[in-house]
Amino acid sequence: MFKALVVEKDDEGNVHAAVKELDESALPEGDVTVAVEYSTVNYKDGLCMSPGGGGLVKSYPHVPGIDFAGTVEASSDPRYKPGDKVILTGWRVGEIWWGGYAQKARVKADWLVPLPDGLTTRQAMAVGTAGFTAMLAVIALEDHGLKPGNGPVLVTGAAGGVGSVATAILANLGHEVAAVTGRPEAEEYLRGLGASQIVPRAELSEPSKKPLERETWAGCVDAVGGVMLARVLAQLKYGCSAAAVGLAGGAKLETTVIPFLLRGVNLLGIDSVMRPYEDRVRAWERIARDLPMDKLEAMVQPAKLEDLPELGAKILKGQVRGRVVVDVN
Ligand code: NDP
Secondary structure (H helix, E strand, O other): OEEEEEEEEOOOOOEEEEEEEEOHHHOOOOOEEEEEEEEEOOHHHHHHHOHHHHHOOOOOOEOOOOEEEEEEEEEOOOOOOOOOEEEEEOOOEOOOEOOOOEOEEEEOHHHEEEOOOOOOHHHHHHHHHHHHHHHHHHHHHHHOOOOOOOOOEEEOOOOOHHHHHHHHHHHHOOOOEEEEEOOHHHHHHHHHHOOOEEEEHHHHOOOOOOOOOOOOEEEEEEOOEHHHHHHHHHHEEEEEEEEEOOOOOEOOOOOOOHHHHHHOOEEEEOOOOOOOHHHHHHHHHHHHHHOOHHHHHHHEEEEOHHHHHHHHHHHHOOOOOOEEEEEOO
16 A cells, blocks of 8 residues: 545536555556655646646546656566666656656656666755756757856746756856846845846836847746746847746747847747657756755755645745655655
């Protein structure tokens, strides 16, 4: 028997989440059975636990949790053997498939990556999809020419999961980081992660009246989208790029093509869910190398399976700071 957070839907369409004892027959089909050690809470996990499953969950009862890390218990795939430490993020696990909010999971071997040297399973989940995606965004900016010394790099939604990890990685790589936050009380926290400038959210919340503003940013990791991303595009320096990661502030993007035509700026789309294996391994190796573990620890808020419904509701309101690490045992 093992524990899992099971979400059920009643006849009125309301969802109820509770920790239940299950046996192995409840596990889905798959090549690799993993004894889960840690999971986490991303924005998408909040959606998956909300009424309607955020449009992501297709059937109930459901075990959410888009990420997990743990130890292989059994494998019918030659790439993994019992005792191997593994990470799973994405592939719609925890949305349409059984997720990481359980002491056991069974998945396709293709979806796993080996835990990189230098990281524990707990640290991997302190990173989670949010931090992994932040790393993908930084790599995309670098691949488009970002180098330390080019100027300040903007991080939006900075006190959230993606933003916290992006801030710590960029600062550690020697970039000057400007952190946008709607939480003035997060200033000390963000400076501790390496931000050298705090930009109040209100400064970028109203649409610009002009298609081009003063050239300010050498790059941007954007977790917010909407009006804020439109403002950022108008403020990028010549030839620089913004990596669009999230939509915490809105999915609609109203802008003009002028920054693209007159300043040659780039808008880079970042998807973490269907990312090919080679990109995943490269990003996890970069995380192990470029994210200082003391900074990661400063982001962590520990939690248990029982805490998840409340944390899911909080992350949707933008009230979770940094990264939640869920010890499922
Ligand atoms: P968090 O809730 O941890 O962070 C989001 C942050 O955005 C908040 O902490 C807050 O930061 C800011 N924010 C919230 N609401 C608003 C608003 N209305 N206007 C402006 N800023 C706001 O979520 P995550 O970091 O886990 O995810 C961030 C986004 O990235 C989500 O939209 C998520 O779906 C997306 N995402 C996409 C991935 C991909 O593959 N493309 C993978 C992972 C995440 P502050 O308090 O500092 O202002």
